Structure formats: structure tokens, C-alpha cells
Amino acid sequence: MKKTITRIGSLLCIVLLCIHCDDRGITEDTYLIGYQRTQQLENVYVNEILPLSTAFVLKTGQLATAIATFKTTTTVDHLTIVRTRWIEALKVWKRLELYNLGTVEDRFIHYEINRWATNTVLINNYITGTDGIDESFIRSKGSSSKGISAMEYLLFSDEDTDKVMASFTQQANHTRRIKYLLALSNDLHTKATELKNIWVQDKEQFINAIENGTSGSQNQLTNALISLLEEIIIKKLGNPLGNNSGGTVAISELEAYRSETSLAILQEHLIALKRCYFGDFKEDSIKWGYDNYLLLIGNEHLTIRVLDVFNELDALLTSFEGSLKNELVSNPTNIVKLRKKFTDLLVLIKVDLANTIGATVTISDNDGD
Amino acid sequence: MQHTRFKSTSILPLVMFRIAFGFLMCFSMFRFMYMGWIEDAYTHPTFHFTYHFFDWVTPFSTNTMYAIVTLCGLSALCIGIGFLYRISTLLFFISFTYLELIEKSWYLNHYYFVSLVAFLLLLVPANRYFAVDTKLFQKIKTHTVPAWTLLIFKLQLSVVYFYGGIAKLKSDWLLDAQPLTIWLKARTDLPLLGWLFEYDLTAYVFSWSGMLYDISIPFLLFYKKSRPLAYLLVVVFHVLTHALFHIGMFPWLMIFGSLVFLSHQEWIQIFSFFKLQLPEFTTRTSQKIPKTLLLFLYLFFGFQFIFPLRHHVLSNNVLWTEHGLRFSWHVMISEKNGFTEFEIIDKNSSKIWIDSPSLNLSTIQEKQFSFQPDMIWQYAQYLKKEYHNKGYPNIEIYAHSKVALNGRASQPFINPKQDLLKVTHINHIYKHVLPLRE
Numbered sequence: 019m020k021k022t023i024t025r026i027g028s029l030l031c032i033v034l035l036c037i038h039c040d041d042r043g044i045t046e047d048t049y050l051i052g053y054q055r056t057q058q059l060e061n062v063y064v065n066e067i068l069p070l071s072t073a074f075v076l077k078t079g080q081l082a083t084a085i086a087t088f089k090t091t092t093t094v095d096h097l098t099i100v101r102t103r104w105i106e107a108l109k110v111w112k113r114l115e116l117y118n119l120g121t122v123e124d125r126f127i128h129y130e131i132n133r134w135a136t137n138t139v140l141i142n143n144y145i146t147g148t149d150g151i152d153e154s155f156i157r158s159k160g161s162s163s164k165g166i167s168a169m170e171y172l173l174f175s176d177e178d179t180d181k182v183m184a185s186f187t188q189q190a191n192h193t194r195r196i197k198y199l200l201a202l203s204n205d206l207h208t209k210a211t212e213l214k215n216i217w218v219q220d221k222e223q224f225i226n227a228i229e230n231g232t233s234g235s236q237n238q239l240t241n242a243l244i245s246l247l248e249e250i251i252i253k254k255l256g257n258p259l260g261n262n263s264g265g266t267v268a269i270s271e272l273e274a275y276r277s278e279t280s281l282a283i284l285q286e287h288l289i290a291l292k293r294c295y296f297g298d299f300k301e302d303s304i305k306w307g308y309d310n311y312l313l314l315i316g317n318e319h320l321t322i323r324v325l326d327v328f329n330e331l332d333a334l335l336t337s338f339e340g341s342l343k344n345e346l347v348s349n350p351t352n353i354v355k356l357r358k359k360f361t362d363l364l365v366l367i368k369v370d371l372a373n374t375i376g377a378t379v380t381i382s383d384n385d386g387d
Numbered sequence: 388m389q390h391t392r393f394k395s396t397s398i399l400p401l402v403m404f405r406i407a408f409g410f411l412m413c414f415s416m417f418r419f420m421y422m423g424w425i426e427d428a429y430t431h432p433t434f435h436f437t438y439h440f441f442d443w444v445t446p447f448s449t450n451t452m453y454a455i456v457t458l459c460g461l462s463a464l465c466i467g468i469g470f471l472y473r474i475s476t477l478l479f480f481i482s483f484t485y486l487e488l489i490e491k492s493w494y495l496n497h498y499y500f501v502s503l504v505a506f507l508l509l510l511v512p513a514n515r516y517f518a519v520d521t522k523l524f525q526k527i528k529t530h531t532v533p534a535w536t537l538l539i540f541k542l543q544l545s546v547v548y549f550y551g552g553i554a555k556l557k558s559d560w561l562l563d564a565q566p567l568t569i570w571l572k573a574r575t576d577l578p579l580l581g582w583l584f585e586y587d588l589t590a591y592v593f594s595w596s597g598m599l600y601d602i603s604i605p606f607l608l609f610y611k612k613s614r615p616l617a618y619l620l621v622v623v624f625h626v627l628t629h630a631l632f633h634i635g636m637f638p639w640l641m642i643f644g645s646l647v648f649l650s651h652q653e654w655i656q657i658f659s660f661f662k663l664q665l666p667e668f669t670t671r672t673s674q675k676i677p678k679t680l681l682l683f684l685y686l687f688f689g690f691q692f693i694f695p696l697r698h699h700v701l702s703n704n705v706l707w708t709e710h711g712l713r714f715s716w717h718v719m720i721s722e723k724n725g726f727t728e729f730e731i732i733d734k735n736s737s738k739i740w741i742d743s744p745s746l747n748l749s750t751i752q753e754k755q756f757s758f759q760p761d762m763i764w765q766y767a768q769y770l771k772k773e774y775h776n777k778g779y780p781n782i783e784i785y786a787h788s789k790v791a792l793n794g795r796a797s798q799p800f801i802n803p804k805q806d807l808l809k810v811t812h813i814n815h816i817y818k819h820v821l822p823l824r825e
Contacts, residue, residue: 050585051575229576252743264738315572316587317794365726365789365797373724373791376566376573 055228057306065299070114071214077107078210082203112286119238129161136167151197156205174276247364255357280342327363393533395674397651405513407643409467416460436491444488469518480505492755497637511536530668540647545605550695550716552601564590565793566722608648621645707823725757727788734781758790764816767807
């Protein structure tokens with residue numbers, strides 16, 4: 019019996035050792051799937067997340083500079099420049115927005131950068147108030163009155179550019195309004211820099227988290243794809259279509275309807291989603307993405323279906339003449355089609371991809387079976 | 388009262404089982420609290436998927452739920468140390484079963500198993516040795532118990548394993564090695580063993596050996612000569628499943644639960660290995676069991692043997708329809724993902740809403756309900772109430788759902804043309820599950 023117990027104990031120790039010992043030294047030859055995962059994560063980090071974060075810092079910096087100039091030279095021409103810079107920053111952000119995961123997600127910094135719909139009542143209260151307006155004032159306020167959407171409200175507060183200009187030059191508190199805009203831009207630039215720094219510090223952790231659990235980066239990436247698609251379907255298309263109000267179309271539910279950039283936002287999201295799926299970020303590099311991973315585990319058919327839906331979505335978005343706002347008013351069935359197509363993509367990612375790669379589409383651990 | 392005589396045996400295995408179960412469940416309950424699952428499972432969701440016939444079981448406030456889980460954990464501790472054993476076991480059984488019944492999306496096979504074991508513990512005198520109760524009430528101390536007091540736990544554990552093995556006799560598991568092909572390829576990061584999971588053959592080896600293990604292990608544990616090897620297999624198997632699949636308490640419950648198979652002599656040898664001395668217990672030849680209790684146990688185990696097989700009558704593909712899947716020991720047998728949204732049409736005004744359940748449900752609720760027909764039906768009933776309250780009494784509700792099972796492409800699940808409000812009984816929803824295309 020003693021021998022048996024000793025044998026059981028020894029074997030148990032070996033099993034535990036196998037399971038819990040250090041996993042450094044994984045090589046390409048021994049762990050192909052693990053290696054592929056690392057390559058995918060490195061690709062997305064090096065060729066997408068970091069360049070986008072850097073570009074976002076640059077674009078928000080240029081935006082802040084343009085607004086500083088606009089503050090001193092408040093002309094229509096400079097307003098146009100500011101608007102152009104804002105749209106440039108917005109477009110970069112709408113690609114980067116996908117990557118709300120890991121430490122970045124834990125810090126809630128994405129809310130600080132872009133939370134919509136913005137609270138216009140609160141913004142106007144701050145402008146008509148008496149508190150000094152600077153970056154620290156903005157920092158002390160909640161996310162609903164700052165960031166990209168708050169700036170959009172100030173820069174596109176009316177369809178008539180003259181009226182927007184008047185809000186910065188003639189209306190009561192126009193000086194405080196420009197100050198608020200400048201403080202917003204400075205805060206946004208600071209937040210963009212913070213975001214980049216988080217990603218720089220998080221590099222090793224992100225790339226090396228190749229495990230399959232909820233903390234694994236590939237798992238988090240899959241959940242990020244799902245989250246963005248759900249937001250598009252429910253909030254960015256569903257609510258404007260009136261899915262939550264019995265079918266009453268609501269223009270004001272569109273994201274960035276004032277600047278009429280809703281369509282551009284969806285296009286940027288689609289580009290980001292496609293690039294992330296296929297790992298297609300850079301011309302002269304190996305494009306490690308989910309498609310390679312699926313090929314390796316023997317399910318390349320899914321990629322063909324995913325590519326078809328991406329192409330259909332691209333064609334649909336390109337076919338819209340004018341803004342999404344116009345399309346919603348003149349031809350809402352096209353928006354219904356668009357929502358349905360995004361739903362098809364969501365099913366392929368949330369159901370098919372998750373089922374194939376064994377991704378955990380949950381935020382919790384579980385307790386057994 | 389009429390009695391039947393039953394062979395008597397040492398109390399030691401029963402006592403060791405009680406101690407292991409009590410301490411493990413105590414740890415489990417406080418872990419549940421620590422993980423923040425009281426909020427996730429009970430108090431944060433605004434809507435609960437209740438069990439049929441148990442709609443009246445609802446959660447209390449967060450503080451009260453913490454008190455109940457604490458009570459449950461402490462009563463488990465009392466079981467472990469054998470303090471006020473009967474009361475503690477009753478409290479544990481009631482509180483644990485109550486917690487289990489609140490939310491169907493949190494159903495786990497091992498939670499059901501724990502409730503059954505707690506119930507069976509109520510029937511046996513497991514506090515008559517190595518227990519605080521023997522200090523308080525010295526007369527109760529004994530070295531022997533009727534053999535049925537051990538047999539019932541062995542049988543219950545055997546049911547879990549054996550039916551778990553029977554459940555694996557499916558083409559997905561045996562011919563396609565699914566879902567293990569998916570799961571193992573997702574765990575190639577496992578040190579030392581991970582590289583093995585790259586190969587398709589490994590999933591087949593694991594599938595077949597898993598099935599054979601489940602079906603044969605109860606017999607190997609019963610048989611004295613094979614028991615050491617069998618227990619070794621239990622440990623290796625469950626430690627491996629723990630490492631591979633992060634499945635919480637289940638492996639430990641089975642490892643510690645299987646201790647009930649060890650005999651008095653084997654326990655003495657284990658104790659002596661650690662230089663601990665245990666006396667030899669003299670056992671009487673037989674002890675009495677009331678006939679009513681015996682009859683009850685026959686009925687109980689008759690139910691345990693038949694109930695897990697009900698899905699053979701209810702469904703031709705239980706993994707797809709889930710009809711009769713719960714309480715039938717289908718443990719870790721499918722990788723399933725789904726998506727479901729609802730279209731609500733007001734017949735009076737022709738207004739149409741699209742409901743996205745992710746806005747109303749917790750993450751686990753949404754994941755589980757999306758491929759379980761009865762829960763989809765329950766959610767439709769919830770929507771019906773919500774829309775009635777909003778002033779729309781005359782509505783139709785349709786589910787648009789897609790489900791993927793064991794690596795197959797997603798396919799429509801519930802008939803999208805069926806008004807769910809015309810499905811009057813929860814069990815009728817299974818008639819509207821579309822067939823699985825291979």
C-alpha cells in the first residue's frame with residue numbers, strides 16, 4: 019500500500035509539475051498554434067495599435083494647435099481648418115476605438131476620449147457658468163461633457179456655418195465657448211498621449227498573453243470585435259432606425275449626425291474590423307490574422323464567408339450617396355439592410371469564430387460543468 | 388416499524404467523505420462570494436431564468452444574499468467538523484438548493500450533484516466519529532454504520548460518471564472528436580503537454596479515453612484490487628481537466644468525492660503512511676434499516692437511473708435541442724455558441740421593435756439563453772410583460788436566432804416565423820427548434 023501511495027503521489031507531482039511549470043522557451047517548432055497566436059498579436063500590436071495610437075497623438079496635437087490658432091484668429095477659414103483636423107482625428111480614432119481591451123479597457127480611457135451622445139445641457143451650463151475654463155477644469159468633469167463628441171457639438175452646433183461662427187464671436191459667453199473648445203482639445207491630446215503610453219507599457223503583456231482564458235489577448239481581441247459590432251448594430255444603426263421606439267426614425271440617435279460623419283465612422287470601423295480579422299495592416303509584412311489561425315486549425319471555410327460579408331458591407335456603404343443621415347431619411351430600407359449585414363458579420367464572429375477557436379465570449383470565469 | 392437487516396461496515400470512509408465534502412463546499416461558497424458571483428448571478432440581473440415549477444424562487448437583496456451564502460458556507464464548515472450535523476446538513480441543503488434554483492443560466496451539473504449529496508447526507512449518521520458532535524453527545528459515537536450509508540454515495544457518484552460516459556456515446560464525441568478538437572487546440576499553450584494538442588489524433592485519444600474512463604471508473608473503484616489504480620486515474624484525469632478547462636470546483640469535487648470508495652483498511656494504510664495510528668474497528672454482522680427508508684432509497688435511485696435518459700424520448704439530438712439535457716450528466720460535452728434577437732410587432736399599430744437581449748441580460752445569461760429553447764421562450768414571456776406594461780397588449784414576438792454546435796457553421800435555431808407568444812407552454816417550444824443540418 020505504501021508503494022501505491024508513493025506511486026500515486028509521485029505521479030500526481032509529475033502531472034502538477036507538467037501543468038504548472040514555467041512555459042518559457044516555447045519555440046516555433048514545438049508550438050505552432052501558440053506561435054501563430056503570438057505572431058497575430060504581435061502583428062496587430064506593432065502594425066496597427068501602436069501606429070494608430072501614435073497617429074492619434076499626432077492628429078489630436080494638430081487639432082489642438084488649429085484650435086489655439088482659431089482662438090486668436092476666429093475666422094471661417096480657421097474654423098474650416100479646425101473642422102478638417104477634427105475629422106482627421108475622428109477617423110483615426112474610429113479605427114483605434116476597436117482596441118478597447120486589457121489594461122486600456124480597465125482604465126476606462128476610451129470613455130474619456132469619446133463618449134456619445136454628449137450632454138449638451140451640461141456643456142452649456144459650464145460655458146455660461148463662472149468657473150475658470152482650462153484643461154484641469156475639463157479633467158475634473160465627467161466623460162459626457164468632453165472628448166470628441168463634445169467638440170463636435172461645439173464645432174457643428176448648427177448646419178449654418180455663419181451661426182456656428184456667431185457662437186464663437188457674437189453670442190453671450192462666446193469667449194468662454196472658445197476657451198472650452200480649446201480646453202477640450204488639450205484634454206483630448208493629453209488623453210491620446212496617455213492612451214499611447216498605456217499601450218507602450220502594455221506591449222509585452224499583450225503579446226505574450228497567448229493563453230485561451232479570459233485574460234488571453236486573442237480572446238480579448240475577439241470580444242473587442244464582438245463589442246464593436248454590437249455597438250454598431252444596436253446603437254449606431256438600430257436606435258436611429260427606431261428599433262427601440264417602434265420604428266420611428268431618429269436622426270438625433272445617429273453618432274456624429276451634426277458633422278454628418280456617421281457614414282465615415284462606419285467605414286472606418288469596417289476597415290478596422292477587416293484589417294484586424296485578416297491581420298492586413300502593412301504591405302510588406304506577413305499578415306498574421308484570424309484567417310491564418312483558422313487555416314492552421316482546419317477551418318478556412320469560415321474565412322471565405324467572413325470575407326464575403328466584409329465585401330458586401332463595403333459595397334453597401336460605398337453605394338450610399340451623401341450622408342447616412344440622408345440615407346436614413348430618404349431610404350431607410352438601405353439602413354435596415356446595412357444593419358442586417360452587420361448582424362451577419364456579428365454572427366460569424368460571435369458564434370462561428372468563437373465556436374471554432376474555443377474563445378470564451380464571457381467576462382467571467384466559470385465554476386465547472 | 389418493519390426493518391430489513393443490512394450488512395454493517397466501518398464508519399471511517401463515510402466520515403472521511405463527510406469531512407472532505409464539508410470543507411470543499413465551505414471553500415466553494417466563500418470562493419463564490421470572493422469572485423463577485425453573488426452580484427453577477429443573483430442581484431445584478433433584472434430578469435431571472437427560473438426553473439419550471441420554481442418560478443417562486445427569487446433572490447433577496449444583495450446583503451441578504453451575502454448572508455445566505457455565508458450561512459451556506461458556514462453550514463458546510465459545520466458538516467466538515469461534524470458540529471450539529473443534522474441541522475447543518477439541512478441548512479446547507481436548503482440554502483444551496485435555493486441558490487441553485489434562482490438562476491437557470493448558472494446551472495452546472497456539479498451544483499445538482501452537490502444538492503443530491505447534501506440530501507443523502509441528511510439520511511446518514513456521518514457525525515458519529517471524528518466529529519464535534521461526539522464530544523457534545525458522547526453516546527452517539529460509533530465505529531460502524533450499515534453498509535447502505537456508504538453505498539448510496541458510491542451509487543450517486545457512479546451515476547455521475549456512468550451517465551457522463553453514456554452521454555459521450557455520440558458521433559460528435561467519438562467520430563469527430565468534438566468538442567475536444569476545438570478545446571485542445573485552444574490550449575496548446577499548456578506547458579509540456581501543449582504541443583500534443585496540435586495533433587488531431589490527440590483529441591481522438593482524449594475523447595475515447597474520456598468516454599472509457601467515465602463508463603468504467605465506477606466499476607474500477609468498486610473493485611478492491613483495481614481501486615488504487617482507479618483512484619490514481621481519478622486524480623490524474625481531474626487534475627488534467629482542471630488545468631485544461633478552468634472548470635472551477637468540479638474536478639476537486641470528484642477527486643474528494645471518490646474518497647468514499649476507499650475502505651477502512653485502505654484509510655488505515657493511508658494514515659499509517661503519515662505515521663498516524665487508527666484503531667481497528669470491530670464490525671457487527673448486520674444492522675437494521677427501516678423498510679420505508681429502503682423503499683424510499685429504491686425510488687430515489689430508480690429516479691436517478693431513469694431520469695438522465697429522458698432525452699432519448701424527448702429529442703433525437705439532445706445536444707442541439709437541449710430538451711432533457713439538464714440533470715442528465717452531460718458534462719463538458721459540447722461547444723455551443725448562439726445569437727438571438729427578438730422582433731416585436733404591435734398588431735394594433737404595426738409598430739416594430741428589435742430587442743437585443745445583451746442590453747437586458749448579464750453576459751452569462753445572454754450566452755446561455757442564446758442556444759437554449761426554454762430560456763428563449765422565457766425571455767419572450769418577459770418581453771410580453773414589458774410591452775404590456777408599456778401599453779401594447781396585442782403583440783407578436785419572433786426570435787431570430789443562429790447557433791453553432793461543435794465546430795459546425797451557424798444555422799437557424801428557432802423557427803423565425805413562429806410567434807413565440809402562441810407557444811403556450813415552455814415545453815412546446817422544442818417543437819419549433821429547426822433541425823440540425825450536418
